[in-house]
Amino acid sequence: MPASECAGDDEMAGHPFKGRLMVAKRPISCKTRTMKKLINDVNDVVTDSLFGMEAAHSDLIAVDHPNKVIYRLDAPVADKVGIVSGGGSGHEPLHGGFVGYGMLDAACAGEIFTSPVPDQVYAATKLVDGGRGVLHIVKNYTGDVMNFDMAAEMAGADGIRVEAVVVDDDVAVQDSLYTAGRRGVGLTVLLEKIVGAAAEEGKDLDYIAALAKRVIANGRSMGLALSGCTVPAAGKPSFELADDEIELGIGIHGEPGRSKEKLGPASDMAEKLVRPILDDLDYRGSEVIAFVNGMGATPLIELYIMYNEVVKILEAEGIRVVRSLVGNYITSLDMAGCSVTLLRSDDEMVHLWDAPVATAGLRWGR
């Protein structure tokens, strides 16, 4: 629906009061869609936010502002494999919020929903190389893959060994052959934690790259939205939903999903997210790390309701949840909704999940 129309218009068709002054039945959906955000200037959103992040977490990180690279205060860490990720901004705390001890060494912040450019990733790679090579964690989007590829070539020309892994956990993308392939979504958070811990323990680049691929092979995600999100530069919501509609199978960039469906109770919504995951990968008899993620505008109280429903489904299927994470960790600006990620875990993954971490977004054991 174009932004100039409103969901309530049809209800008024043929109404005797149509066109006369009256209190609108659904005033919210008919409001002028003026963007309402706490920003200074649409062009300075990423820049201003990085200054704030650096000020708030000066015990953990510093920021190379010209390159928009967030890095560990103690980078490069000698004799440790460097872990670099990055992507478009607008998914906070991903990725910058996961820079610090036991997780990422550096994160490159692109423009909102736009992958970072090769210069940024190259600068980050040089910054964190402690002599044992660097792992690039790339979410599977056309732009991200191309820009990280170019950066890896540039770093390689400098003699820095780079391995890249591409996260593609989103089961909503069904026809991988005729699309850009599955998107990288919630699993990215679990992956960054697990490989970051392995790097902290001194594992080498080959080991860490193989571990990352094992995590990617064993994790799947699915998300839904209750609303679109508003990119500051666009000024309008990415898509419109009626009051009783959800968008099922969304990514993390405000793009519409697999289908529009009716909103139902949380138990039904959990089914719509968990079932496609279980249909895609055989979780029977396995232990999982379960992650219910908020898209940015859904309160934690609803995320816990969803988590409860997810656990009920998993228990009924004989799948045991050994670790969990609930909260807003990979968001899509002000989108309302959530995603579910299930990682079939082994003892090593759980051990690395439990290892100490000190970042703005995740912190325990240290």
Next chain:
Amino acid sequence: MAIDQAALGAWLADFADQIHQGADQLTDLDREIGDGDHGSNMDRGMKAVAALDPNDFASGADYLKKVGMTLVSTVGGASGPIYGTFFLRLGAAWSSVNDAPTLGLALRAGLDGIQQRGKATTGDKTLVDALSPAVEAYDKQADQGISTALAAAAGAAEAGRDATIPMVAHKGRASYLGERSAGHQDPGATSMTMLLEAAAKHLS
């Protein structure tokens, strides 16, 4: 040398202007099937390109390579590497451009670079659907001179752009929509058509 650096500069200044004026339209098209940033990203990149002085470079080849690197470094997303690669390849082929057929070879080198980088082919609902028919139309008219051939290329790009409307996207972010991507004009094909229209105006 058929095309001097001033003409290249005028071409890209006009393209930057078209992108700036069309930024909202490009962003709206991208909001329908992508993530709504094609206009602002291309505008940022082309402003940086327009700030380059073509006369600061030793050759047209050097200028075009710098244009490519500037786009790679400023646009981001997929459009940065794709448009950047087009100009890097055009620049690499530029030293042998001295008439209409050799300009055709340089344009084809740009198209090949884009297809290697993005793995897209015609029918995938990308800017290749504007550029590929444009290069073919150019080659057919190359014996008529650069002006005529570029006019044919721009016309073919426009037709190719319009032909993306019913297509189902197979590459890029629009591909996630599957059938729902049909009915929308591809934003990349739209900006690529602007580039070829500007070329037809300024290169001869």
